[in-house]
Amino acid sequence: MSIFKSLPFRNIAGKPVRSFVLVLLTALLSLTVMGGSLIVSSLRKGLDSLEARLGADVMVVPYEQATKTKIEDIVLQGSTGYFYMDKTFMDKVAEREGIGEISPQFYLASASSSCCSIPVQIIGFDPETDFTISPWIKRSYGKELGKLDVVVGNDLNAFVGDTLTFYGQECHVAAKLDKTGTSYDTTVFANADTIKALIQSSLDLKMNNFSDIDPDKVVSCILINAGEGYSADEVVNDINLHVKKVKAIKTKEMITGISDSLSGVSEVIGILIAAVWILGVVILLLAFTMSVNERKKEFAVLRVMGASRRKLAAIVLQEALITGIIGGIAGVLLGLLIVLPFNSVIEETLKLPFLLPGAGGIAVYSAAALIAAAAAGAAASGISAFRISRIDTGLILRGEN
Amino acid sequence: MILKAEKLSREFIRESRGTNRFIAVKETDLTVEGGIFTVIMGRSGSGKSTLLNMLGGLLEPTSGKVSYDSVDIYGLSDGELSRLRNGSVGFIPQGQTALHSLSVIENILMPYTLFREDITEAEKYAEELMERLDIAELKNEMPSALSGGELRRMAIARAVIRKPGIIFADEPTGDLDDENTETVFGFLRDSARAGAAVIAVTHENTASKYADRVLRMTAGELQG
Structure with a gap:
């Protein structure tokens, strides 16, 4: 890999605290999607199983x-x-x-x-x-x-x-x-x-x-x-x-009570996921904006060397994608570690039928959570990537921007 | 390579100075040929850096044009201009400009790797440059371990790694001691002798003894 292509990885490794925070945020997003969907789908599967x-x-x-x-x-x-x-x-x-x-x-x-x-x-x-x-x-x-x-x-x-x-x-x-x-x-x-x-x-x-x-x-x-x-x-x-x-x-009327409870639990989980996501994406957005702002001169220097606007945007997006994927994987693993071994505790707490999906279903939810977290990171960095691609190199080098 | 600037000017909007329009560079004509070391001297705020940035393709002028070998550089697309800057222009910006996640050798090789993978040939030349600039021993150090003078010499090596036809240097000796100042100006003069068109803006009087041509910038006006 060329030095330029390795730059996003080196930047991530070179700023461990910033990178850790970004990974943690995306892990949280992926964990909520993974854990939330797994719980809701297990409840639905439990209800289906009960009906059957x-x-x-x-x-x-x-x-x-x-x-x-x-x-x-x-x-x-x-x-x-x-x-x-x-x-x-x-x-x-x-x-x-x-x-x-x-x-x-x-x-x-x-x-x-x-x-x-x-x-x-x-x-x-x-x-x-x-x-x-x-x-x-x-x-x-x-x-x-x-x-x-x-x-x-x-x-x-x-x-x-x-x-x-x-x-x-x-x-x-x-x-x-x-x-x-x-x-x-x-x-x-x-x-x-x-x-x-x-x-x-x-x-x-x-x-x-x-x-x-x-x-x-x-x-x-x-x-x-x-x-x-x-x-x-x-x-x-x-x-x-x-x-x-x-x-x-x-x-069916007996199940209606459970179905209603399930809808209530699903709704609460849905609201929680939405709240975590809104908060997470806003924090990611701020984190990327701050990160790019403090690195304006670094990007101006790359521009001086001949990096096009597109290449600068690609660096920002790649960094977001890498932290998003690492965070996404961490969140999925954490979600599995919580939901799989403690499914009977969740079942007892919710007092609702709870049946985990099979390996295929879990793999689909894991992939979806991973993609969602990586996409959230990339989307949150999108504005920063666009802004950095528009920087006025001359003014930044003069310290005026 | 011949650099030509015609009726080049730049205005800024600066409300903090009490006026909306501020003319940093008044209409300027300038021609610089390969093999010539041109020094532009002037006080701080005289418009030297603005002029240099416009000549280097980094700051779009308000009016006028800049051409390299008759190619109007501001008529090019961003991709084309970036390629041109990468291949034909060496720019030494003001201040410290190291990429802190890369080692010294990686910083120097960075312009070379923007568009290509194989760095064998460039690596040899980078080592030669580091020898000439007396930073060979620092090859694998990270920028945080270098002094101001060493960082500046690293930036110079990085600017010339692509053997550019034009070299721009913005206050290249701004925060350096006498010995480092001599090294830097000596290197720029040698680069001009090797065929590059070299333009340095500085307020350092020492520069004039290395230059083939000295111009002065006063309140946005370039005087020969």
Whole structure:
């Protein structure tokens, strides 16, 4: 590389404090884009994953529970809880018009468990009729679950082959699910036989709040997919009108709350990114203006040697681009270092489903953040580059400009 | 090379002096030929540096024209004029003009590398110039380690590295001691003897003993 071409690099190395400040500023810009977009996209992906996992149009729960507890917290946000209603409601609901698919679910919260530091929600399903959980459990575990076989969520500290004890019953971990970014990552799944056995054990140990139930005659909730030609609204209205002591809820409405929270969080992150960017670009603009002002004579000397206006502007832009790229890379790495290892902390803090994009997605966000930071540096230096290309060499050399 | 200035003048707007128009250089005609060392003397503020900057293609005149070998330099595009300055003009500006991120040898070679990569030939000549100007030992030093006289000699070596046809020197001995002053004027005289047209503006009377031609500048007027 010729001495002239190496000049931008030498200038950057020769002014370490100035260069460090410029790199730091662009790193901050890139970090906000990288971190912000990664968090927002992970939240969106989490919501999509949750929607896909729910897989039912309507959920029917005991009326009393619907008014007492926030069902959404149990179903969507990982809170533990359980409630039961008589199995006969299943038949009553199934008789209603517009029912396509229908399947019961059984809930149980473990009192303590060797596997987890947090109370675990156990969800049981009926393999005969289930249309929500079985399909994606089958992807992780190709066979049918046997009695006392369980499948654990990705965040639980249990692995295939482990034995977990729930209410004195030893359960065998048959599979571990892929990460979903939802409350299902901390849930244990079992078939109807297993969960009935566990409910019975909890009753035997007098650790179940519903002391007078018969596990064979209860369900926790009923999941429904509307039949062809019927909407979820129609099914919900029909059940709520004709079946007493239960409440039908449209699952999309349950997600609406999360979707609203997500929009709020996205908006706050967007505002933060915009504020950091406006401030960052203004500071960069000032930094480049000051830097170029203090180096006017240096540029005049280059002009005396025969550097054209274009070459002077190129030096300023190259310096901005180099610091922008270095800062951009630093910001991206910092963003990855914050978001990747601490994604569960972010998820817990935001209390929203959070699913990181794959390697390809992360690479795209990294590249976008890098390009944005380098472009911001180049754009902020653009005015200085233009001004320096217009300098009146004679006047600067005379010390009058 | 023949440098010719015709009816060259320059006005400035200077409100601080109580008047909007200030004529730094009144209409001036000047011809300088290769092999001649011309010294323009005058008091500070007489318009010497303004005239030199206009002659060197660094400051556009208010009126008149400057030509090198009949080429009107202010009629050229910025790219063309820059190339011409790089190849045919050596300019030693007033004051310290080192590029502080580069070493002494890199500073000297800089004009050569503006338009080309291979510096082998120029490197040899740079070493020869540094020998002549007695700064050979400072080749790899950074400018911050040099004295005022050494920096000035470095600037001179840098101005002549391209073996220009015209050399301009603006107060080349402004802050130098007697010994350095003799070295600098001696070098400029030798450059003129080697064929370059050399124009130096100075208020140093010593310069006249090296010059082939001495002109005086008073209140913007050049007198032969």
